[in-house]
Amino acid sequence: MSNPKVTVLMPVYNAEKYVGEAIDSILNQTFKYFEFLIINDGSTDSSLDIIKSYNDPRIKIVNNKINLGLSHTLNKGIELSQGEYIARMDADDISLPIRLAKQIEFMDSHQQICICGSWIQTFDRSGNQDIWQYSQIHEELLCSLFYNSCFAHPSVCIRKQVLLETGLRYKQEFTPAEDYELWTRLIELTEGTNLPLVLLRYRNSENQMTKDENTMASQVNIIRIKMLNRLNLGFNQEEKTLHINVIAKNWDSSQDVWKVSVEWLEKLAQQNTAVAYYKDTLFNKYLARFLWLRCTQYDGHNNLNTIDIYNKCSLSSYYQPSLFSKAKVFLKYLLNFSKKHKLSRAKFTPII
Numbered sequence: 001m002s003n004p005k006v007t008v009l010m011p012v013y014n015a016e017k018y019v020g021e022a023i024d025s026i027l028n029q030t031f032k033y034f035e036f037l038i039i040n041d042g043s044t045d046s047s048l049d050i051i052k053s054y055n056d057p058r059i060k061i062v063n064n065k066i067n068l069g070l071s072h073t074l075n076k077g078i079e080l081s082q083g084e085y086i087a088r089m090d091a092d093d094i095s096l097p098i099r100l101a102k103q104i105e106f107m108d109s110h111q112q113i114c115i116c117g118s119w120i121q122t123f124d125r126s127g128n129q130d131i132w133q134y135s136q137i138h139e140e141l142l143c144s145l146f147y148n149s150c151f152a153h154p155s156v157c158i159r160k161q162v163l164l165e166t167g168l169r170y171k172q173e174f175t176p177a178e179d180y181e182l183w184t185r186l187i188e189l190t191e192g193t194n195l196p197l198v199l200l201r202y203r204n205s206e207n208q209m210t211k212d213e214n215t216m217a218s219q220v221n222i223i224r225i226k227m228l229n230r231l232n233l234g235f236n237q238e239e240k241t242l243h244i245n246v247i248a249k250n251w252d253s254s255q256d257v258w259k260v261s262v263e264w265l266e267k268l269a270q271q272n273t274a275v276a277y278y279k280d281t282l283f284n285k286y287l288a289r290f291l292w293l294r295c296t297q298y299d300g301h302n303n304l305n306t307i308d309i310y311n312k313c314s315l316s317s318y319y320q321p322s323l324f325s326k327a328k329v330f331l332k333y334l335l336n337f338s339k340k341h342k343l344s345r346a347k348f349t350p351i352i
Contacts, residue, residue, distance in 0.1 A: 004035040004058075006104060006157070007083030011073040012038060015091035016045040018203065025094045027056055031101040034087075035060055039077055042067035047091070071170040071178045078163055086163075090154040092203045099199040103157040106195060114162040114190035115183075117151035118199035125205075132202075134194035139279050141192055143286045145184050146227050146278075147247045151192070153179040155200040162190050177219040184223060221248060231271045251294055258306065262313050265291055269315060281318065288319035296329050 008026050012019055026036055039062045040048045051061055062080065064073065078086060085107065087100060103116050122130045134150060135141055141150040163169070166189055174181040186192075221244050228235060228243050235243075246261045265287045272283050291313060295306040307329060310316055 002082075004033055004083045006031075006034045006085040006087050006100060007077075007081035007160075008034055008036045008087045008089050008100070009074065009077040009081060010036070010038050010089040010091055011041050011070055011077065012043060012047050012051065012091040013041040013067060013070075014043045014045045014047060016043075016047045016050060018092040018205075019047050020050050022089065022091050022093055022095075023051070023054060023059075025096070026089060027054070027058070028097055029095065029100045030097050031104060034058060034100060035082055037062065037077055037081060039073050040064060041069070041073045069172060069175060071172040071175050074178075075169045078160070078169065081160060084160060085157050086160050087157045088154050092205060093154050094201040094203070096199050096201070099155075100157075102195060102197060102199060106193075107157065107159065110193075112191045113193055114159040115151070115156055115186060115192040116158075117156045117192070117194040118197055119194065120152045120155055120200045120202045121198045122202045122204050124203070128204075131198060133196070136193050136196055138187075138191045138193060139282050140286075141194075142187055143278050143282050145180075145187060146283070146286065147224055147290065149177075149180040150183060150187070151179070151194065152200065152202060154202065155194075159190075162186075166190075174219050174223070176216050177223060180220065181223050184227060217248070224248070230277055231268065231275055247290075250297070255305075258309055261294075262291065262309060266314055284315055284318040288313075288315040288317075291315060292319060292321050292325075296325065 010022065010026070015022075023036075023038070026034075036056070036059045038051055038059060040051060041064045048061075048063060051059075060080075062076070064076075068076070074088075085104060087103065089095060099118070103118070107113050107116050117134060119134060120132050122128075122132060132152065134152065135144060144150040166186070168182065168186055168189075170178040170182055172178070183192075224244065224247055225240050228240065242260070242264055246264050251257050251261055269280075269284050269287055272278050273280055291310055295310050307326075
């Protein structure tokens with residue numbers, strides 16, 4: 001297709017189980033004016049045969065003779081793409097029929113938006129499902145990058161011109177967190193959003209959940225330190241280690257751990273006020289919400305103590321959890337208390 005409106009870019013590596021379903025979901029889009037650039041990245045299974053079995057003029061197949069890796073393959077796809085927009089797609093996910101139509105309509109009418117993602121529905125073979133909601137507000141996306149990605153990678157649609165003008169590409173050395181790292185650079189130069197619609201079904205497969213976990217954690221932490229340095233280049237190694245422990249690890253019941261962690265979050269808020277990198281109210285809200293999530297994730301018998309710590313924290317005024325969220329924490333406390341009480345009675349009840 002000459003001059004397609006959008007290039008759907010889908011790398012494929014050993015995805016024979018699901019690639020047909022992914023291809024079908026793109027070919028069945030209500031928006032028809034696209035090229036479908038499928039790059040087989042040296043698959044050793046039947047993925048390439050499945051791809052070649054489709055007879056649709058919009059499909060353009062590129063075959064890497066050897067496996068180059070996701071970042072190299074995506075960068076290759078960016079160079080080969082002919083569309084005004086580049087829509088990412090993964091070989092084991094499912095795009096809803098209205099996905100391209102909704103994203104292109106929005107970006108055509110909002111020229112300042114250069115990257116547009118969406119909400120996604122996760123699912124697995126056991127039938128478990130969940131909705132992941134991402135922020136629509138650009139300033140909130142910037143804040144969220146402080147500790148996590150702000151887009152679902154296979155849901156994004158990018159204005160190609162911004163990639164050409166900035167020269168930004170995926171970095172191989174950050175695989176498998178190459179998307180998160182790219183967003184940290186791209187979002188500062190352009191404006192982004194997420195449509196508050198589920199436009200993609202994201203498959204949680206066993207392979208995805210187990211592969212490269214240590215590498216992923218290591219690369220994500222490197223990116224988090226990079227974001228930390230934007231607040232103050234003078235943070236020492238001890239502070240950087242503390243930051244990773246606070247952001248990336250679960251907190252135990254130790255009062256000292258909670259005290260140090262909360263003090264660190266408060267220090268980050270103060271430092272941001274000094275350098276004015278993030279909008280104060282939004283950044284403090286994100287830190288407060290992060291602290292609240294830590295309170296709700298703790299399963300010990302001191303749930304109410306963690307809530308008390310939250311209420312006394314200076315950040316708490318920026319984020320007020322819902323009554324439902326508070327009720328869940330209190331219920332967890334009651335269940336833990338009841339369980340502990342039953343175990344205690346069982347331990348001391350004489351056997352006759």
